[in-house]
Amino acid sequence: MRRPNPEAPIGVFDSGVGGLTVARAVADLLPHEAMRYVADSAHQPYGPQSVAQVRRHALAVLDSLVDEGVKMLVIACNSASVACLADARERYPVPVVEVVLPAVRSALAATRSGRIGVIGTRITIASRAYEDSFAAVAPHTSVVSAPCPRFVDFIEQGVVSGPELEALALEYLAPLTAADVDVLVLGCTHYPLLADLIGAVMGPDVRLVSPSEETAKDIARILAAEGTARPAAQGPASVLVTQTGASEQLLQWAGGLLGSRLLPHSRWTRRAAV
Amino acid sequence: MRRPNPEAPIGVFDSGVGGLTVARAVADLLPHEAMRYVADSAHQPYGPQSVAQVRRHALAVLDSLVDEGVKMLVIACNSASVACLADARERYPVPVVEVVLPAVRSALAATRSGRIGVIGTRITIASRAYEDSFAAVAPHTSVVSAPCPRFVDFIEQGVVSGPELEALALEYLAPLTAADVDVLVLGCTHYPLLADLIGAVMGPDVRLVSPSEETAKDIARILAAEGTARPAAQGPASVLVTQTGASEQLLQWAGGLLGSRLLPHSRWTRRAAV
Numbered sequence: 093m094r095r096p097n098p099e100a101p102i103g104v105f106d107s108g109v110g111g112l113t114v115a116r117a118v119a120d121l122l123p124h125e126a127m128r129y130v131a132d133s134a135h136q137p138y139g140p141q142s143v144a145q146v147r148r149h150a151l152a153v154l155d156s157l158v159d160e161g162v163k164m165l166v167i168a169c170n171s172a173s174v175a176c177l178a179d180a181r182e183r184y185p186v187p188v189v190e191v192v193l194p195a196v197r198s199a200l201a202a203t204r205s206g207r208i209g210v211i212g213t214r215i216t217i218a219s220r221a222y223e224d225s226f227a228a229v230a231p232h233t234s235v236v237s238a239p240c241p242r243f244v245d246f247i248e249q250g251v252v253s254g255p256e257l258e259a260l261a262l263e264y265l266a267p268l269t270a271a272d273v274d275v276l277v278l279g280c281t282h283y284p285l286l287a288d289l290i291g292a293v294m295g296p297d298v299r300l301v302s303p304s305e306e307t308a309k310d311i312a313r314i315l316a317a318e319g320t321a322r323p324a325a326q327g328p329a330s331v332l333v334t335q336t337g338a339s340e341q342l343l344q345w346a347g348g349l350l351g352s353r354l355l356p357h358s359r360w361t362r363r364a365a366v
Numbered sequence: 367m368r369r370p371n372p373e374a375p376i377g378v379f380d381s382g383v384g385g386l387t388v389a390r391a392v393a394d395l396l397p398h399e400a401m402r403y404v405a406d407s408a409h410q411p412y413g414p415q416s417v418a419q420v421r422r423h424a425l426a427v428l429d430s431l432v433d434e435g436v437k438m439l440v441i442a443c444n445s446a447s448v449a450c451l452a453d454a455r456e457r458y459p460v461p462v463v464e465v466v467l468p469a470v471r472s473a474l475a476a477t478r479s480g481r482i483g484v485i486g487t488r489i490t491i492a493s494r495a496y497e498d499s500f501a502a503v504a505p506h507t508s509v510v511s512a513p514c515p516r517f518v519d520f521i522e523q524g525v526v527s528g529p530e531l532e533a534l535a536l537e538y539l540a541p542l543t544a545a546d547v548d549v550l551v552l553g554c555t556h557y558p559l560l561a562d563l564i565g566a567v568m569g570p571d572v573r574l575v576s577p578s579e580e581t582a583k584d585i586a587r588i589l590a591a592e593g594t595a596r597p598a599a600q601g602p603a604s605v606l607v608t609q610t611g612a613s614e615q616l617l618q619w620a621g622g623l624l625g626s627r628l629l630p631h632s633r634w635t636r637r638a639a640v
Contacts (some may be wrong), residue, residue, distance in 0.1 A: 143452050178448045178493040179417050193502035200503065219452040227584075228467035229474065229503025310501075 096163035098320045101126035103162030107136035108248050109345040110282030111168030116349045117304035124322050126329035133337030137244045138171040139213025146175040174219040187314050194306030195277050196225045202299045203275040209268035210237040212279030236271040240264040247282045250341045265293045278302040330355045370437035372594050375400035377436030381410035382522050383619040384556030385442030390623045391578035398596050400603035407611030411518045412445040413487025420449040448493040461588050468580030469551050470499045476573045477549040483542035484511040486553030510545040514538040521556045524615045539567045552576040604629045
Protein backbone atom coordinates (compact mmCIF):
# COMPACT_ATOMS: atom_id res chain seq x y z
CA MET A 93 0.00 0.00 0.00
CA ARG A 94 1.37 3.41 -0.99
CA ARG A 95 1.64 5.71 2.04
CA PRO A 96 -1.09 8.34 1.80
CA ASN A 97 0.06 11.92 1.28
CA PRO A 98 -0.08 13.92 4.57
CA GLU A 99 -1.31 16.92 2.56
CA ALA A 100 -4.41 15.02 1.43
CA PRO A 101 -7.71 15.78 3.14
CA ILE A 102 -9.63 13.47 5.47
CA GLY A 103 -12.91 12.28 3.95
CA VAL A 104 -15.91 12.53 6.26
CA PHE A 105 -19.27 11.13 5.31
CA ASP A 106 -22.84 11.00 6.62
CA SER A 107 -26.32 10.65 5.16
CA GLY A 108 -26.96 14.29 5.99
CA VAL A 109 -25.93 16.99 8.46
CA GLY A 110 -25.29 14.71 11.46
CA GLY A 111 -21.67 13.93 10.60
CA LEU A 112 -20.92 17.65 10.84
CA THR A 113 -20.89 17.16 14.63
CA VAL A 114 -17.95 14.78 14.11
CA ALA A 115 -16.31 17.10 11.58
CA ARG A 116 -16.54 19.90 14.13
CA ALA A 117 -14.76 17.80 16.77
CA VAL A 118 -12.05 16.96 14.23
CA ALA A 119 -11.73 20.65 13.30
CA ASP A 120 -11.30 21.53 16.99
CA LEU A 121 -8.73 18.82 17.77
CA LEU A 122 -6.86 18.86 14.46
CA PRO A 123 -7.30 22.35 12.98
CA HIS A 124 -4.47 21.85 10.51
CA GLU A 125 -6.16 18.87 8.82
CA ALA A 126 -8.17 19.58 5.67
CA MET A 127 -11.49 17.76 5.30
CA ARG A 128 -13.92 16.90 2.56
CA TYR A 129 -17.38 16.34 3.89
CA VAL A 130 -20.05 14.61 1.82
CA ALA A 131 -23.72 14.47 2.83
CA ASP A 132 -25.61 11.81 0.90
CA SER A 133 -28.66 14.04 0.85
CA ALA A 134 -30.00 12.37 -2.30
CA HIS A 135 -30.57 9.18 -0.27
CA GLN A 136 -31.18 10.34 3.28
CA PRO A 137 -32.60 9.40 5.72
CA TYR A 138 -30.72 6.09 5.99
CA GLY A 139 -32.48 4.85 9.12
CA PRO A 140 -35.67 3.50 7.50
CA GLN A 141 -33.82 1.74 4.67
CA SER A 142 -32.54 -1.84 4.65
CA VAL A 143 -28.96 -2.65 5.62
CA ALA A 144 -28.31 -3.66 2.00
CA GLN A 145 -29.61 -0.34 0.63
CA VAL A 146 -27.58 1.74 3.08
CA ARG A 147 -24.49 -0.32 2.27
CA ARG A 148 -24.91 0.39 -1.47
CA HIS A 149 -25.40 4.13 -0.98
CA ALA A 150 -22.59 4.47 1.54
CA LEU A 151 -20.02 2.55 -0.50
CA ALA A 152 -20.81 4.71 -3.56
CA VAL A 153 -20.02 7.87 -1.60
CA LEU A 154 -16.91 6.35 -0.01
CA ASP A 155 -15.73 5.24 -3.47
CA SER A 156 -15.98 8.83 -4.68
CA LEU A 157 -13.99 10.14 -1.70
CA VAL A 158 -11.24 7.58 -2.28
CA ASP A 159 -11.18 8.52 -5.98
CA GLU A 160 -10.56 12.12 -4.92
CA GLY A 161 -7.50 11.01 -2.98
CA VAL A 162 -8.48 11.35 0.69
CA LYS A 163 -5.94 9.89 3.12
CA MET A 164 -8.54 8.51 5.53
CA LEU A 165 -12.28 7.80 5.59
CA VAL A 166 -14.53 8.66 8.53
CA ILE A 167 -17.96 7.01 8.45
CA ALA A 168 -19.60 9.66 10.63
CA CYS A 169 -22.94 7.82 10.62
CA ASN A 170 -23.95 5.00 12.94
CA SER A 171 -26.32 3.39 10.43
CA ALA A 172 -23.64 3.30 7.72
CA SER A 173 -21.00 2.03 10.18
CA VAL A 174 -23.29 -0.87 11.04
CA ALA A 175 -24.05 -1.57 7.38
CA CYS A 176 -20.69 -1.33 5.62
CA LEU A 177 -17.67 -1.14 7.91
CA ALA A 178 -16.34 -4.61 7.04
CA ASP A 179 -16.86 -3.94 3.32
CA ALA A 180 -15.13 -0.57 3.53
CA ARG A 181 -12.13 -1.98 5.41
CA GLU A 182 -11.77 -4.63 2.74
CA ARG A 183 -12.28 -2.25 -0.17
CA TYR A 184 -10.07 0.78 0.47
CA PRO A 185 -6.33 1.27 0.82
CA VAL A 186 -6.78 3.99 3.47
CA PRO A 187 -7.80 3.66 7.16
CA VAL A 188 -11.54 3.63 7.83
CA VAL A 189 -12.79 5.13 11.11
CA GLU A 190 -16.28 4.51 12.51
CA VAL A 191 -18.32 5.97 15.35
CA VAL A 192 -20.01 3.16 17.33
CA LEU A 193 -17.07 2.06 19.44
CA PRO A 194 -15.89 5.59 20.31
CA ALA A 195 -19.37 6.20 21.73
CA VAL A 196 -19.21 2.96 23.75
CA ARG A 197 -15.87 4.05 25.18
CA SER A 198 -17.26 7.48 26.13
CA ALA A 199 -20.30 5.94 27.79
CA LEU A 200 -18.25 3.51 29.87
CA ALA A 201 -16.06 6.36 31.07
CA ALA A 202 -19.11 8.42 32.01
CA THR A 203 -21.46 5.94 33.71
CA ARG A 204 -21.48 5.44 37.46
CA SER A 205 -24.57 3.30 37.89
CA GLY A 206 -23.85 1.05 34.89
CA ARG A 207 -27.36 1.74 33.56
CA ILE A 208 -26.84 3.04 30.04
CA GLY A 209 -29.40 4.21 27.52
CA VAL A 210 -28.87 4.17 23.76
CA ILE A 211 -30.94 5.94 21.12
CA GLY A 212 -30.42 5.63 17.37
CA THR A 213 -32.02 4.94 14.03
CA ARG A 214 -33.99 1.78 13.37
CA ILE A 215 -31.03 0.11 11.59
CA THR A 216 -28.59 0.89 14.37
CA ILE A 217 -30.88 -0.28 17.17
CA ALA A 218 -31.92 -3.46 15.29
CA SER A 219 -28.28 -4.39 14.71
CA ARG A 220 -27.71 -4.55 18.49
CA ALA A 221 -24.26 -3.12 17.83
CA TYR A 222 -24.29 -1.13 21.07
CA GLU A 223 -25.80 -3.84 23.26
CA ASP A 224 -23.23 -6.33 22.02
CA SER A 225 -20.30 -4.01 22.59
CA PHE A 226 -21.37 -3.18 26.12
CA ALA A 227 -22.14 -6.82 26.92
CA ALA A 228 -18.76 -7.88 25.60
CA VAL A 229 -16.64 -5.58 27.61
CA ALA A 230 -18.71 -4.58 30.58
CA PRO A 231 -21.09 -7.48 31.17
CA HIS A 232 -22.48 -5.93 34.33
CA THR A 233 -23.79 -2.84 32.61
CA SER A 234 -27.46 -2.86 31.74
CA VAL A 235 -28.38 -1.32 28.43
CA VAL A 236 -31.80 -0.04 27.38
CA SER A 237 -32.17 1.08 23.81
CA ALA A 238 -34.85 2.81 21.80
CA PRO A 239 -35.12 3.76 18.15
CA CYS A 240 -35.99 7.40 17.46
CA PRO A 241 -36.79 7.17 13.78
CA ARG A 242 -38.22 10.65 13.15
CA PHE A 243 -35.58 12.79 14.87
CA VAL A 244 -33.42 12.86 11.73
CA ASP A 245 -36.28 14.21 9.61
CA PHE A 246 -36.75 17.21 11.89
CA ILE A 247 -33.04 17.98 12.06
CA GLU A 248 -32.66 17.77 8.29
CA GLN A 249 -35.47 20.36 8.05
CA GLY A 250 -33.57 22.59 10.45
CA VAL A 251 -36.13 22.05 13.23
CA VAL A 252 -34.63 21.46 16.70
CA SER A 253 -37.41 22.65 19.01
CA GLY A 254 -41.17 23.18 19.14
CA PRO A 255 -44.18 21.33 20.52
CA GLU A 256 -44.34 18.54 17.93
CA LEU A 257 -40.69 17.59 18.39
CA GLU A 258 -41.03 17.86 22.18
CA ALA A 259 -43.99 15.49 22.20
CA LEU A 260 -42.00 13.05 20.07
CA ALA A 261 -38.98 13.27 22.38
CA LEU A 262 -41.14 12.57 25.44
CA GLU A 263 -42.57 9.49 23.71
CA TYR A 264 -39.24 8.16 22.37
CA LEU A 265 -37.32 8.76 25.59
CA ALA A 266 -39.93 7.40 28.03
CA PRO A 267 -38.32 3.90 28.23
CA LEU A 268 -34.96 5.53 29.01
CA THR A 269 -36.24 7.77 31.77
CA ALA A 270 -38.20 4.80 33.19
CA ALA A 271 -35.01 2.72 33.26
CA ASP A 272 -33.23 5.37 35.34
CA VAL A 273 -30.13 5.45 33.13
CA ASP A 274 -27.33 7.80 34.13
CA VAL A 275 -25.81 8.01 30.65
CA LEU A 276 -27.57 8.34 27.31
CA VAL A 277 -25.61 7.47 24.18
CA LEU A 278 -26.62 9.61 21.22
CA GLY A 279 -26.18 6.71 18.81
CA CYS A 280 -26.84 8.77 15.69
CA THR A 281 -24.52 11.63 14.76
CA HIS A 282 -27.53 13.85 14.11
CA TYR A 283 -28.72 13.74 17.70
CA PRO A 284 -26.15 16.09 19.29
CA LEU A 285 -27.98 18.79 17.29
CA LEU A 286 -30.99 18.03 19.56
CA ALA A 287 -28.90 17.94 22.74
CA ASP A 288 -30.82 20.80 24.37
CA LEU A 289 -34.17 19.15 23.89
CA ILE A 290 -32.98 15.63 24.80
CA GLY A 291 -31.17 16.97 27.86
CA ALA A 292 -34.31 18.76 29.03
CA VAL A 293 -36.36 15.56 28.77
CA MET A 294 -33.76 13.35 30.44
CA GLY A 295 -33.00 15.80 33.25
CA PRO A 296 -29.76 17.17 34.67
CA ASP A 297 -28.56 13.89 36.21
CA VAL A 298 -28.25 12.10 32.89
CA ARG A 299 -25.05 12.65 30.94
CA LEU A 300 -25.44 12.78 27.15
CA VAL A 301 -22.62 11.06 25.29
CA SER A 302 -21.78 11.37 21.61
CA PRO A 303 -18.90 9.78 19.69
CA SER A 304 -17.48 13.00 18.25
CA GLU A 305 -14.60 13.79 20.62
CA GLU A 306 -13.51 10.15 20.98
CA THR A 307 -13.70 9.69 17.22
CA ALA A 308 -11.48 12.74 16.72
CA LYS A 309 -8.97 11.22 19.16
CA ASP A 310 -9.02 7.94 17.20
CA ILE A 311 -8.31 9.91 14.03
CA ALA A 312 -5.38 11.72 15.66
CA ARG A 313 -3.99 8.42 16.92
CA ILE A 314 -4.15 6.76 13.52
CA LEU A 315 -2.59 9.73 11.70
CA ALA A 316 0.26 9.73 14.20
CA ALA A 317 0.75 5.97 13.98
CA GLU A 318 0.81 6.02 10.19
CA GLY A 319 2.92 9.17 9.89
CA THR A 320 0.27 10.87 7.76
CA ALA A 321 -0.64 13.87 9.96
CA ARG A 322 -0.41 17.24 8.21
CA PRO A 323 2.22 19.32 10.01
CA ALA A 324 0.58 21.75 12.42
CA ALA A 325 3.04 24.44 11.36
CA GLN A 326 1.19 24.73 8.08
CA GLY A 327 -1.69 26.36 9.92
CA PRO A 328 -5.44 25.85 9.78
CA ALA A 329 -6.87 24.01 6.81
CA SER A 330 -10.30 24.29 5.30
CA VAL A 331 -13.33 22.05 4.99
CA LEU A 332 -15.11 21.53 1.70
CA VAL A 333 -18.73 20.51 2.22
CA THR A 334 -20.56 18.86 -0.66
CA GLN A 335 -23.65 16.73 -1.13
CA THR A 336 -25.25 14.28 -3.51
CA GLY A 337 -28.62 16.03 -3.43
CA ALA A 338 -29.90 19.54 -2.89
CA SER A 339 -30.56 20.04 0.82
CA GLU A 340 -31.12 23.69 1.67
CA GLN A 341 -30.22 23.08 5.30
CA LEU A 342 -26.78 21.57 4.76
CA LEU A 343 -24.90 24.83 4.30
CA GLN A 344 -26.79 26.43 7.19
CA TRP A 345 -25.67 23.71 9.58
CA ALA A 346 -22.17 23.61 8.09
CA GLY A 347 -21.76 27.36 8.49
CA GLY A 348 -22.97 27.20 12.07
CA LEU A 349 -20.70 24.30 13.03
CA LEU A 350 -17.58 25.02 11.00
CA GLY A 351 -17.64 28.82 10.72
CA SER A 352 -14.69 30.30 8.88
CA ARG A 353 -13.22 26.84 8.27
CA LEU A 354 -15.90 26.25 5.67
CA LEU A 355 -14.67 26.86 2.13
CA PRO A 356 -16.80 29.48 0.37
CA HIS A 357 -17.35 27.40 -2.74
CA SER A 358 -19.03 24.78 -0.57
CA ARG A 359 -22.05 26.91 -1.37
CA TRP A 360 -22.28 25.71 -4.89
CA THR A 361 -20.37 22.45 -5.02
CA ARG A 362 -22.59 19.53 -5.91
CA ARG A 363 -21.89 15.94 -6.63
CA ALA A 364 -23.83 13.78 -8.99
CA ALA A 365 -26.32 11.63 -7.14
CA VAL A 366 -25.23 8.00 -6.96
CA MET B 367 -43.02 -11.53 16.60
CA ARG B 368 -44.41 -14.96 17.53
CA ARG B 369 -42.55 -16.47 20.48
CA PRO B 370 -40.37 -19.31 19.21
CA ASN B 371 -41.25 -22.82 20.36
CA PRO B 372 -38.96 -24.04 23.18
CA GLU B 373 -38.99 -27.49 21.58
CA ALA B 374 -37.46 -26.14 18.38
CA PRO B 375 -33.74 -26.74 17.78
CA ILE B 376 -31.00 -24.11 17.82
CA GLY B 377 -29.49 -23.54 14.37
CA VAL B 378 -25.68 -23.50 14.30
CA PHE B 379 -23.77 -22.62 11.18
CA ASP B 380 -20.19 -22.48 9.91
CA SER B 381 -18.41 -22.71 6.58
CA GLY B 382 -17.11 -26.11 7.61
CA VAL B 383 -16.15 -28.10 10.69
CA GLY B 384 -14.97 -25.19 12.86
CA GLY B 385 -18.38 -24.35 14.26
CA LEU B 386 -18.52 -27.84 15.75
CA THR B 387 -16.23 -26.51 18.49
CA VAL B 388 -19.02 -24.10 19.41
CA ALA B 389 -21.70 -26.80 19.04
CA ARG B 390 -19.69 -28.97 21.43
CA ALA B 391 -19.61 -26.20 24.07
CA VAL B 392 -23.37 -25.74 23.66
CA ALA B 393 -23.90 -29.50 23.98
CA ASP B 394 -21.88 -29.50 27.20
CA LEU B 395 -23.61 -26.50 28.79
CA LEU B 396 -27.13 -27.13 27.48
CA PRO B 397 -27.41 -30.91 26.88
CA HIS B 398 -31.19 -30.75 26.67
CA GLU B 399 -31.17 -28.36 23.68
CA ALA B 400 -31.49 -29.90 20.22
CA MET B 401 -29.30 -28.45 17.48
CA ARG B 402 -29.18 -28.43 13.72
CA TYR B 403 -25.70 -27.86 12.43
CA VAL B 404 -25.06 -26.84 8.84
CA ALA B 405 -21.59 -26.77 7.30
CA ASP B 406 -21.51 -24.76 4.08
CA SER B 407 -18.99 -27.17 2.64
CA ALA B 408 -20.03 -26.34 -0.94
CA HIS B 409 -18.60 -22.83 -0.46
CA GLN B 410 -15.82 -23.22 2.07
CA PRO B 411 -13.27 -21.86 2.83
CA TYR B 412 -14.85 -18.45 3.46
CA GLY B 413 -11.61 -16.69 4.46
CA PRO B 414 -10.25 -15.99 0.96
CA GLN B 415 -13.59 -14.76 -0.42
CA SER B 416 -14.89 -11.18 -0.43
CA VAL B 417 -17.14 -9.90 2.33
CA ALA B 418 -19.99 -9.68 -0.20
CA GLN B 419 -19.55 -13.31 -1.31
CA VAL B 420 -19.44 -14.63 2.24
CA ARG B 421 -22.51 -12.57 3.10
CA ARG B 422 -24.44 -14.13 0.19
CA HIS B 423 -23.47 -17.70 1.08
CA ALA B 424 -24.07 -17.25 4.80
CA LEU B 425 -27.51 -15.65 4.44
CA ALA B 426 -28.61 -18.48 2.14
CA VAL B 427 -27.75 -21.06 4.80
CA LEU B 428 -29.31 -18.98 7.59
CA ASP B 429 -32.47 -18.58 5.48
CA SER B 430 -32.73 -22.36 5.22
CA LEU B 431 -32.32 -22.82 8.97
CA VAL B 432 -35.04 -20.26 9.69
CA ASP B 433 -37.31 -21.98 7.15
CA GLU B 434 -36.84 -25.19 9.14
CA GLY B 435 -38.09 -23.43 12.25
CA VAL B 436 -35.04 -23.03 14.46
CA LYS B 437 -35.61 -20.88 17.54
CA MET B 438 -32.21 -19.19 17.43
CA LEU B 439 -29.31 -18.77 15.00
CA VAL B 440 -25.66 -19.12 16.00
CA ILE B 441 -23.18 -17.80 13.44
CA ALA B 442 -20.32 -20.02 14.64
CA CYS B 443 -17.89 -18.50 12.16
CA ASN B 444 -15.90 -15.30 12.64
CA SER B 445 -15.72 -14.49 8.92
CA ALA B 446 -19.50 -14.80 8.53
CA SER B 447 -20.13 -12.81 11.74
CA VAL B 448 -18.05 -9.97 10.32
CA ALA B 449 -19.78 -10.17 6.94
CA CYS B 450 -23.48 -10.51 7.76
CA LEU B 451 -24.39 -9.97 11.41
CA ALA B 452 -26.26 -6.70 10.81
CA ASP B 453 -28.12 -8.22 7.85
CA ALA B 454 -29.06 -11.32 9.85
CA ARG B 455 -30.34 -9.31 12.80
CA GLU B 456 -32.50 -7.29 10.42
CA ARG B 457 -33.71 -10.30 8.44
CA TYR B 458 -34.80 -12.93 10.96
CA PRO B 459 -37.44 -13.04 13.66
CA VAL B 460 -35.23 -15.13 15.99
CA PRO B 461 -32.18 -14.05 18.05
CA VAL B 462 -28.85 -14.15 16.22
CA VAL B 463 -25.71 -14.98 18.24
CA GLU B 464 -22.18 -14.34 16.98
CA VAL B 465 -18.70 -15.28 18.17
CA VAL B 466 -16.40 -12.26 17.97
CA LEU B 467 -17.46 -10.48 21.15
CA PRO B 468 -17.55 -13.63 23.32
CA ALA B 469 -13.90 -14.17 22.35
CA VAL B 470 -13.05 -10.57 23.26
CA ARG B 471 -14.66 -11.07 26.67
CA SER B 472 -12.71 -14.28 27.27
CA ALA B 473 -9.44 -12.66 26.28
CA LEU B 474 -9.93 -9.68 28.57
CA ALA B 475 -10.67 -12.01 31.48
CA ALA B 476 -7.53 -14.04 30.73
CA THR B 477 -4.85 -11.44 30.02
CA ARG B 478 -2.54 -10.13 32.70
CA SER B 479 -0.04 -8.18 30.64
CA GLY B 480 -2.63 -6.61 28.33
CA ARG B 481 -0.67 -7.82 25.29
CA ILE B 482 -3.14 -9.83 23.27
CA GLY B 483 -2.62 -11.72 20.03
CA VAL B 484 -5.38 -12.48 17.53
CA ILE B 485 -5.27 -14.96 14.66
CA GLY B 486 -8.03 -15.45 12.10
CA THR B 487 -8.91 -15.64 8.44
CA ARG B 488 -8.05 -12.88 6.02
CA ILE B 489 -11.60 -11.42 6.16
CA THR B 490 -11.71 -11.36 9.93
CA ILE B 491 -8.28 -9.78 10.36
CA ALA B 492 -8.89 -7.19 7.59
CA SER B 493 -12.18 -6.14 9.22
CA ARG B 494 -10.26 -5.09 12.37
CA ALA B 495 -13.27 -6.37 14.36
CA TYR B 496 -11.06 -7.60 17.21
CA GLU B 497 -8.74 -4.59 17.29
CA ASP B 498 -11.72 -2.25 17.42
CA SER B 499 -13.46 -4.13 20.19
CA PHE B 500 -10.36 -4.25 22.36
CA ALA B 501 -9.54 -0.59 21.68
CA ALA B 502 -13.08 0.43 22.55
CA VAL B 503 -13.31 -1.23 25.88
CA ALA B 504 -9.76 -1.69 27.05
CA PRO B 505 -7.78 1.09 25.38
CA HIS B 506 -4.59 0.17 27.20
CA THR B 507 -4.39 -3.33 25.80
CA SER B 508 -2.08 -3.78 22.86
CA VAL B 509 -3.30 -6.09 20.13
CA VAL B 510 -1.19 -7.82 17.50
CA SER B 511 -3.03 -9.73 14.84
CA ALA B 512 -2.05 -12.07 12.04
CA PRO B 513 -4.04 -13.83 9.33
CA CYS B 514 -3.48 -17.59 9.09
CA PRO B 515 -5.18 -18.25 5.77
CA ARG B 516 -4.15 -21.86 5.17
CA PHE B 517 -4.98 -23.36 8.58
CA VAL B 518 -8.60 -23.97 7.59
CA ASP B 519 -7.58 -25.96 4.51
CA PHE B 520 -5.55 -28.39 6.59
CA ILE B 521 -8.29 -28.83 9.19
CA GLU B 522 -10.93 -29.44 6.55
CA GLN B 523 -8.67 -32.21 5.20
CA GLY B 524 -8.47 -33.69 8.68
CA VAL B 525 -4.79 -32.76 9.06
CA VAL B 526 -3.85 -31.29 12.46
CA SER B 527 -0.16 -32.14 12.73
CA GLY B 528 2.89 -32.93 10.61
CA PRO B 529 5.95 -31.05 9.36
CA GLU B 530 4.23 -28.94 6.71
CA LEU B 531 1.61 -27.62 9.13
CA GLU B 532 4.25 -27.07 11.82
CA ALA B 533 6.35 -24.98 9.45
CA LEU B 534 3.29 -22.93 8.55
CA ALA B 535 2.39 -22.40 12.22
CA LEU B 536 5.91 -21.22 13.01
CA GLU B 537 5.70 -18.73 10.16
CA TYR B 538 2.17 -17.46 10.92
CA LEU B 539 2.72 -17.18 14.67
CA ALA B 540 6.15 -15.51 14.56
CA PRO B 541 4.74 -11.96 14.96
CA LEU B 542 2.74 -13.11 17.99
CA THR B 543 5.65 -14.77 19.77
CA ALA B 544 7.81 -11.73 18.95
CA ALA B 545 5.19 -9.45 20.52
CA ASP B 546 5.31 -11.41 23.78
CA VAL B 547 1.54 -11.75 24.08
CA ASP B 548 0.15 -13.60 27.09
CA VAL B 549 -3.19 -14.46 25.46
CA LEU B 550 -3.85 -15.64 21.93
CA VAL B 551 -7.40 -15.34 20.59
CA LEU B 552 -8.28 -18.17 18.23
CA GLY B 553 -10.35 -15.84 16.06
CA CYS B 554 -11.63 -18.59 13.76
CA THR B 555 -13.76 -21.40 15.13
CA HIS B 556 -11.64 -23.93 13.26
CA TYR B 557 -8.49 -23.11 15.20
CA PRO B 558 -9.31 -24.85 18.50
CA LEU B 559 -8.91 -28.03 16.46
CA LEU B 560 -5.22 -27.04 16.12
CA ALA B 561 -4.85 -26.09 19.79
CA ASP B 562 -2.11 -28.66 20.45
CA LEU B 563 0.05 -27.41 17.63
CA ILE B 564 -0.60 -23.70 18.28
CA GLY B 565 -0.01 -24.19 22.01
CA ALA B 566 3.31 -25.91 21.32
CA VAL B 567 4.51 -23.02 19.15
CA MET B 568 3.33 -20.29 21.54
CA GLY B 569 4.69 -22.00 24.66
CA PRO B 570 3.16 -22.77 28.03
CA ASP B 571 2.91 -19.15 29.22
CA VAL B 572 0.44 -18.11 26.53
CA ARG B 573 -3.21 -18.84 27.17
CA LEU B 574 -5.25 -19.84 24.11
CA VAL B 575 -8.75 -18.36 24.09
CA SER B 576 -11.67 -19.40 21.91
CA PRO B 577 -15.24 -18.07 21.90
CA SER B 578 -16.99 -21.42 22.40
CA GLU B 579 -17.67 -21.43 26.16
CA GLU B 580 -18.61 -17.74 26.30
CA THR B 581 -20.84 -18.13 23.26
CA ALA B 582 -22.62 -21.03 24.94
CA LYS B 583 -23.18 -18.81 27.99
CA ASP B 584 -24.62 -16.07 25.76
CA ILE B 585 -27.00 -18.64 24.27
CA ALA B 586 -28.11 -19.81 27.71
CA ARG B 587 -28.68 -16.21 28.80
CA ILE B 588 -30.81 -15.36 25.76
CA LEU B 589 -32.91 -18.54 26.03
CA ALA B 590 -33.57 -17.76 29.69
CA ALA B 591 -34.41 -14.12 28.99
CA GLU B 592 -36.81 -15.01 26.18
CA GLY B 593 -38.37 -17.97 27.98
CA THR B 594 -37.48 -20.32 25.12
CA ALA B 595 -35.17 -22.80 26.86
CA ARG B 596 -36.15 -26.46 26.45
CA PRO B 597 -36.90 -27.88 29.91
CA ALA B 598 -33.91 -29.82 31.25
CA ALA B 599 -36.26 -32.48 32.58
CA GLN B 600 -36.83 -33.64 29.03
CA GLY B 601 -33.33 -35.05 28.98
CA PRO B 602 -30.55 -34.88 26.41
CA ALA B 603 -31.44 -33.85 22.89
CA SER B 604 -29.68 -34.72 19.69
CA VAL B 605 -27.71 -32.85 17.06
CA LEU B 606 -28.40 -33.22 13.37
CA VAL B 607 -25.35 -32.39 11.27
CA THR B 608 -25.84 -31.56 7.61
CA GLN B 609 -23.89 -29.86 4.87
CA THR B 610 -24.33 -28.11 1.55
CA GLY B 611 -21.51 -30.06 -0.11
CA ALA B 612 -19.88 -33.43 0.28
CA SER B 613 -17.03 -33.14 2.76
CA GLU B 614 -15.77 -36.54 3.86
CA GLN B 615 -14.25 -35.07 7.00
CA LEU B 616 -17.39 -33.46 8.41
CA LEU B 617 -18.86 -36.60 9.95
CA GLN B 618 -15.47 -37.63 11.28
CA TRP B 619 -15.09 -34.38 13.18
CA ALA B 620 -18.74 -34.33 14.23
CA GLY B 621 -18.51 -37.85 15.63
CA GLY B 622 -15.36 -37.00 17.53
CA LEU B 623 -16.77 -33.80 19.00
CA LEU B 624 -20.40 -34.73 19.59
CA GLY B 625 -20.22 -38.49 20.19
CA SER B 626 -23.53 -40.11 20.99
CA ARG B 627 -25.36 -36.77 20.65
CA LEU B 628 -24.92 -36.98 16.89
CA LEU B 629 -28.03 -38.29 15.14
CA PRO B 630 -27.23 -41.40 13.09
CA HIS B 631 -28.91 -40.11 9.96
CA SER B 632 -26.48 -37.21 9.94
CA ARG B 633 -24.41 -39.68 7.96
CA TRP B 634 -26.52 -39.38 4.90
CA THR B 635 -28.37 -36.07 5.28
CA ARG B 636 -27.46 -33.63 2.54
CA ARG B 637 -28.70 -30.23 1.60
CA ALA B 638 -28.73 -28.85 -1.89
CA ALA B 639 -25.88 -26.47 -2.47
CA VAL B 640 -26.98 -22.84 -2.44
